[in-house]
Amino acid sequence: VTTVLRVIKLTVAYDGTPFVGWQRQENGVSIQQLLEEALEPVEGGPVTVVGAGRTDAGVHALGQVASARLTRAIDPATLGRALNARLPADIRVLHIADADSDFNARFAARAKTYRYRILNAPVQSPFERHYAWHVPQPLDRDAMRAAAAPLAGTHDFAAFQAAGSPVATTERTVFSIECRDAECSNPSFLSASSRPLLEIDVRGDGFLRHMVRNIAGTLVEVGLGRRAAGSMAEVLASRDRSAAGATAPAHGLFLVEVEY
Amino acid sequence: VTTVLRVIKLTVAYDGTPFVGWQRQENGVSIQQLLEEALEPVEGGPVTVVGAGRTDAGVHALGQVASARLTRAIDPATLGRALNARLPADIRVLHIADADSDFNARFAARAKTYRYRILNAPVQSPFERHYAWHVPQPLDRDAMRAAAAPLAGTHDFAAFQAAGSPVATTERTVFSIECRDAECSNPSFLSASSRPLLEIDVRGDGFLRHMVRNIAGTLVEVGLGRRAAGSMAEVLASRDRSAAGATAPAHGLFLVEVEY
DSSP, X not given: OOOOOEEEEEEEEEOOTTSSBSSOBTTBOOHHHHHHHHHHHHHTSXXXXXXXXXXXXXXXXXXXXXEEEESSOOOHHHHHHHHHHHSOTTEEEEEEEEEOTTOOTTTSXXXXXXXXXXXXXXXXXXXXXXXXXXXXXXXXXXXXXXXXXXXXXXXXXXXXXXXXOOOSOOEEEEEEEEEEEEOOSSOGGGSSSSOOEEXXXXXXXXXXXXXXXXXXXXXXXXXXXXXXXXXHHHHHHHTOGGGSOOOOOGGGEEEEEEEO | OOOOOEEEEEEEEEOOTTSSBSSOBTTBOOHHHHHHHHHHHHHTSOOOEEESSOOBTTOEEEEEEEEEEESSOOOHHHHHHHHHXXXXXXXXEEEEEEEOTTOOTTTXXXXXXXXXXXXXXXXXXXXXXXXSEEOOSOOOHHHHHHHHGGGSEEEEOGGGSOTTOOOXXXXXXXXXXXXXXXXXXXXXXXXXXXXXXXXXXXXXXXXXXXXXXXXHHHHHHHHTTSSOGGGHHHHHHHTOGGGSOOOOOGGGEEEEEEEO
16 A cells, blocks of 8 residues: 655635634634544544644634645545535635645745734624724824834834743744725715725734734724824834733734745 | 603614524514614613514624604714613614604615625635625626616516515515625635625615515526526516525625615
């Protein structure tokens, strides 16, 4: 019997609302666990799934990428259907491809894009309550855009890292950060603006724990006039978590895309 | 003591997923019941809420309009906050206004717009599973648009009415029907198309039971090539429910707007 070792690359979308996050944990159901459990009957044994981004509890993914090593050869389309048949509807495998034998979804990632969504309207939409942070007070979006601009580039992002995270270096490169006005599925009566949603897209080579949520929380403080738009260079230079703003809630965050 | 009789007009959005529908029923929780229960402590007695559209179980609303008669005078903004504090997060009062003493949200409505949403991509999105009908096979959208056009105008829509519905007349006027390609929150890898969503907007003076869902179900049969694009005039003329297509599922339907 010839054993075919093959590595697969899975593109996965999930609604993070009911999960403890990407990574296996003792205290609840994770996306990694469900994917591994869905792969095991196909493989006929234990499988380890490696995700590009270890999203926290409540964080969503439009295009998480994961890798896994299998010994059984199976057609990717058939495998995709088998996995989606086993997975709950809040996790969908969108695409499966063969990958090089040394492919690791986490270490091979060259860029990731995260999106933080804010619904800026007097009343929260029932359709956004798990997918956007509700900020009812008016936000100065121009001030937020001006504050965001200096974050692009290679910086020490220690001020935006969750306290107590053990990492070798806190230097990261943000390739781009964009604050976009977006339409909401609800008509304009939700807000004086017909674009009550604000989406902050951050593309970078890597992200520290809570980095995007801490950036979003700090930018909202700028938008509310509680912090100067010109203060971000100073916050970066401080390397001090307490110099930045509060952590924005998990449910507004999406892992949009991983590039290799 | 002077009793102030006043009529209020409420604009309400709701995620219909967990409810038995707009109207009070024995077998579960309705939106009407929750609104009435939220108003009662303010009024200090029973309140009847009249909705413009009696949406079915699982059907959503972006802009349902309801009326209620109160004896207590209360500031609309204060009342809105009080109601939203009592209602579950899947129902939100977006706006409250004073209305004429004879205003009835159901009988005064001049036009309503319903939207039927279809996700046409190989895999359903976790974020659309309660908000769009998943049709994985490719749809011929031009054929669907051609089929929809003759439905505009004043017709006897008996063929598109749920069997056994007791109404005085099955004649209705559809002011417009539009099949629009729409973007999905998921990036384009969900589908070959970057606009995997199809939204069917129908604006009319009134709607028979299941009328929009039966129109959507029939148009999808056209899109799948199972029914000729030119057959709709014949279906209308038949006045026969069995001549039209299957009823599209409730969770793709939204009451978008009510005009007075």
